[in-house]
Amino acid sequence: MREQIIALAKKCDADIVGFAPADRFEKKDPVFRLFPGVKTVIGLGFRVLRGIYRGVEEGTTYYQYTTMGVENLEETVMPMALLRVSNLIEQEGYIALPQRKSPLIVEGENETNPEMQYSDVYRGVTKEVQLDFLGCAVKCGLGERSMIGSLLTPEYGPFIRYCFILTDMELEATPMLTPSLCDGCGECIKACHGGAIDDTGKLNSWQCAVYYSGANGTKNPFMPPEAFPDYPAETRMDIINGRARFDAESAKDVLDQIYFYPPAKHFYRTSICGRACDRACYIHLEAKGVLTKKFNHPFREKPDWQLSTRQFETGKRED
Secondary structure, three states: OHHHHHHHHHHOOOOEEEEEEHHHOOOOOHHHHHOOOOOEEEEEEEEOOHHHHHHHHHOOOOHHHHHHHHHHHHHHHHHHHHHHHHHHHHHOOOOEEEEOOOOOEOOOOOOOOOOOOHHHOEOOOOHHHOOOHHHHHHHOOOOEEOOOOOEEEOOOEOOEEEEEEEEOOOOOOOOOOOOOOOOOOOHHHHHOOOOOEOOOOOEOHHHHHHHHOOOOOOOOOOOOOOOOOOOOHHHHHHHHOOOOOOOHHHHHHHHOOOOOOOOOOOOOOOOOOOOHHHHHHHHHHHHHOOOOOOOOOOOOOOOOOOOOOHHHHHOOOOO
């Protein structure tokens, strides 16, 4: 049955499949609140195509990361795989409870999800409402935790999204990985367009939201020269250069003014940063030669590009 689950999951586009027995979880873990009879947690990992990040890496196309790398995976591919595998399990007489992460739920009272419109997010939701997704991924042997709290897999580094099935079927466990990928290099921290991650790896989600959406003019080819006209000149240039610091209220004000890129008209906010932190991490891991999935050419083939801020100072677009 375990092999049937793996085969079906991969047929449904899962790239990594892992199994965690219930005894890997503490009794207070949400898995037992959600399904007291759980015996196995099945983890399904889906790579975000390397090519999807190339548009942002080259500064040529931005829709594809959000629409194909985030929304279509989370809203179409992953739910279909969860349902297909869950159906297989229930055909055998066992219970299957599919679990996908709600992007609109955040635990902190004063946090947000950069991938979502801030006004849609539900804050201060207790941990028991949904799984500890990163913790489950690690326990299922999908990958390891990075210094900034992302999942790193041996195959695809941070280019991965994941979901789970809770079942009362007992299945052979996948070994947990011995951490070996994240070496604390800090490239992810340095790469952020808005300095949203501190030296300890802690993320300021509002800071991240502002620059995820494209407030840094040196990395946003769609920002007009007259952007953010209502701010004092010094504050305005701090925003555009990625130096400004934001709390919830100041971040909302800037986010409401970011209409530079034609809206994708989808549920998720269009990403202009294209997860610069993840790309920097991937580039570092690839250069070290530790990723098992190999490609014919390195992901970054030339120096990282940056636009001049002169046009924002003069108010005239430069070619």
